[in-house]
Amino acid sequence: MQAFLKGATVQTSRPQKDKAAAGPGTEKKAKAVPWVEKYRPKCIDDVAFQEEVVAVLKKSVEGADLPNLLFYGPPGTGKTSTILAAARELYGPQLYRQRVLELNASDERGIQVVRQKVKNFAQLTVAGSRQDGKPCPPFKIIILDEADSMTGPAQAALRRTMEKESRTTRFCLICNYISRIIEPLTSRCSKFRFKPLSNQIQEERLLDICEKESLKYSKESIAALVAVSEGDLRKAITFLQSAARLNMDREITESAIIEIAGVVPPKMIDSLLQICLSGTFEKLEVAVRNMVDEGYAATQILGQLHEAVIEHDLSDQQKSVLTEKMAVVSKCLSDGADEYLQMLSLCSVIMQQASQHN
Numbered sequence: 001m002q003a004f005l006k007g008a009t010v011q012t013s014r015p016q017k018d019k020a021a022a023g024p025g026t027e028k029k030a031k032a033v034p035w036v037e038k039y040r041p042k043c044i045d046d047v048a049f050q051e052e053v054v055a056v057l058k059k060s061v062e063g064a065d066l067p068n069l070l071f072y073g074p075p076g077t078g079k080t081s082t083i084l085a086a087a088r089e090l091y092g093p094q095l096y097r098q099r100v101l102e103l104n105a106s107d108e109r110g111i112q113v114v115r116q117k118v119k120n121f122a123q124l125t126v127a128g129s130r131q132d133g134k135p136c137p138p139f140k141i142i143i144l145d146e147a148d149s150m151t152g153p154a155q156a157a158l159r160r161t162m163e164k165e166s167r168t169t170r171f172c173l174i175c176n177y178i179s180r181i182i183e184p185l186t187s188r189c190s191k192f193r194f195k196p197l198s199n200q201i202q203e204e205r206l207l208d209i210c211e212k213e214s215l216k217y218s219k220e221s222i223a224a225l226v227a228v229s230e231g232d233l234r235k236a237i238t239f240l241q242s243a244a245r246l247n248m249d250r251e252i253t254e255s256a257i258i259e260i261a262g263v264v265p266p267k268m269i270d271s272l273l274q275i276c277l278s279g280t281f282e283k284l285e286v287a288v289r290n291m292v293d294e295g296y297a298a299t300q301i302l303g304q305l306h307e308a309v310i311e312h313d314l315s316d317q318q319k320s321v322l323t324e325k326m327a328v329v330s331k332c333l334s335d336g337a338d339e340y341l342q343m344l345s346l347c348s349v350i351m352q353q354a355s356q357h358n
Helices: 002-030 051-062 079-099 111-123 152-164 199-212 219-229 233-246 254-261 266-278 281-293 298-311 316-334 339-356
Strands: 069-072 100-103 140-144 169-175 190-193
Touching: 051 079, 051 190, 069 079, 079 100, 079 140, 079 169, 100 111, 111 140, 111 152, 152 169, 199 219, 199 233, 219 233, 219 254, 233 254, 266 281, 266 298, 266 339, 281 339, 298 316, 298 339, 316 339
Parallel strands: 069 169, 069 190, 100 140, 140 169
Antiparallel strands: none
């Protein structure tokens, strides 16, 4: 029996030794972070293109005072990065973890969380000073990311907490749609709209990353990145990292970016529009079937077709009819309608409008 037990202990101890041996290697792998996090602004001055917000936050940080904040605007424009950078400058690396509570939409964010987690954190008093001797503000920061997904009762409960704990806590609400935040909350915050990043600012940041990562790229590929990301720098950096991994030692090309982004190649959209304007219904049927069979999302085709129609030399009346049809198709697609039939329906209306005005 003892021999059996000895054998058992030896057997169970081996995986632990292997695990210990494998430890350092696994730790090294864990250090690799996405470029979105790697190149996230570390201080307020690094935030791109949001001059008004940066100016206000710099003054607030210098005076170690901060109002309640409400950041709103499109995704990937630097809302979360800005407040995190400001918090790091206010508290320094030592006190940052104790003084900042960040809740995202992925966390449970009903009324109970506001009553318990947020309220308990807000009620804690803060004392002490920074190790580097700089002044430390006498308040904590609660960051509520994607606050527009909070329920109405939770927002109402937050209003009361915000009011009662104003001495010890500052709130920063971050959302895409300010219209979904209740009026009593918006009136208690300094509101800042984050603008979609300009093409030039995006290009500069992407070229900077390419230089730091020693990537080979073409001007066309950077222009394609800017075009497919539509002002969302986070999306652009993610696509750039994917393209870099796909073309390890080769140059990043425009076609690689288009493939990774899941965008329909512009030539294919132009070809489809040309068939709609001057082709036959049989050709149209084949073209739509090929696009759907190749796995392109109907919503993506719809969005790009909308841009092509608006830019095309059509009359205002034609454009109004087509855009109205696109709205109907978009609604049908969101309701789960067949992608092929919806795209065929839209393209046949484009063909009908073209034939009527020829």
